[in-house]
Amino acid sequence: MAKLKAEGCGIIRSEKVSGASRDGRAELATIIDFLRPGDELVVTRLDRLGRDTRDVLNLIHECEQRGAFVTVLDPHVSTRGEMGHIVLTVLGMVAQMERRFIKERQREGIQKAKGIGVYRGGKPRVDRQRVAELTHANLGVSEIAKTIGCSRMQIYRILKGLSGGFA
Incomplete structure (x- = not known):
């Protein structure tokens, strides 16, 4: 929040939902719908926008269709220039790869825990x-x-x- 305020953002929205998917991201949908020509969507890091390359590129495309720009603060990249598009595509791919690594480590940890009898899965939600x-x-x-x-x-x-x- 402090980074966005320091950047001069007038409207700041946040949500506590994973960037792994667009499902359930009502704030993001509201922001995209609200964008007008010349507006700028600013995010602190690209993985806050999304962790799937296709999702990130689709979001950027939707912003551009509305005449808006996307700016990432860390590292500072914007879609105002062609080089920004290339960098954001590469960063999106890195975010997706990072997500896959996290899931793989999680799977390995669960298998190891199951092997020693520590992990029993989640609690049944229905009686x-x-x-x-x-x-x-x-x-x-x-x-x-x-x-x-x-x-x-x-x-x-x-x-x-x-x-x-x-x-």
Whole structure:
């Protein structure tokens, strides 16, 4: 925030969502919709904008379609010149590669933890016993999902696991 204020940004928006995907990034969507010709979208680092090269390039393209520029503060690069486009493309590729490395290290750590019996996975979000009880009470999948507060697909998966198959 301090870097953006020091840069003279008039409107500052932030969100606590991963840059790995555009899904659920309402603030980013609002900013893109708000951009007008001559505006400048300033981000502190490129990975704050996105970690997938295609997403980053699509975001930059959307900004340019609106007549706006994109500026990254660290390192200082802007789409105002052709060289900026090249540098941002390379930085986007590096961010994507970094994301892949992180995921690979995470996978390796989980496998190692499973090997020594430390990792057991996440906690079940839906009470399987309750699903079984409601099924035995002859409630339909939609009714069970509504009662428990989850999707029908989750109920189908649980029922498949409980009976070894669900018809």
